[in-house]
Amino acid sequence: MNTKTLGRMLAASLIALYGTNAMADRASSPIEGQMVVQVIGEVKAVDASAHRVTVVNAQGVSTQLNVSPAMQDLDKLPLGTRIKSSALQPVTLTPVGHAQLQQAIPGDKRFVAQVTSVDAATGVVMLKDADNVPIEVRARDARQASTLASGATVRVDTLNNRPTPSQKKQ
16 A cells, blocks of 8 residues: 555545544534423412512422513412413533433433434424423524434533423413
8 A cells, every 4th residue: 555545544534533523522512492391389479560470389499480571460369379380491401322311300400311302393302301201392403403313311401490481370
């Protein structure tokens, strides 16, 4: 084998190696989105001027929900009223390879889940935790979400403790 051929093979190997690493870096970069969470509990406090309601769940975890300014008479909402609300919690999803699944416990900042499906058109990623609880994440960028494969394991990191409500009082 001559030096020219050996040089080409080395260059091709380096390009293939660099390209593979670049693709792996892109695939493992965090995917930003919003996780749909259910907030179920009793009203503990109402701040009508700030349009905010504090709800305490059965485990004693408090969640502050911002209520739409269109909701009238918020100040008349009695303490102790049972509330069921959907909220969007900002999260990032990071592929982690093969890690043990964990429970998604309300209030926890991090857990590991498995991808069950990805809608590449809308960016909706469906996950399941260690208890097979379904979790919906709406990715900010559908193209990034489409890099996840069904069966992949991801770390879910919550970005703050203030969900953005899309509320229903029940």
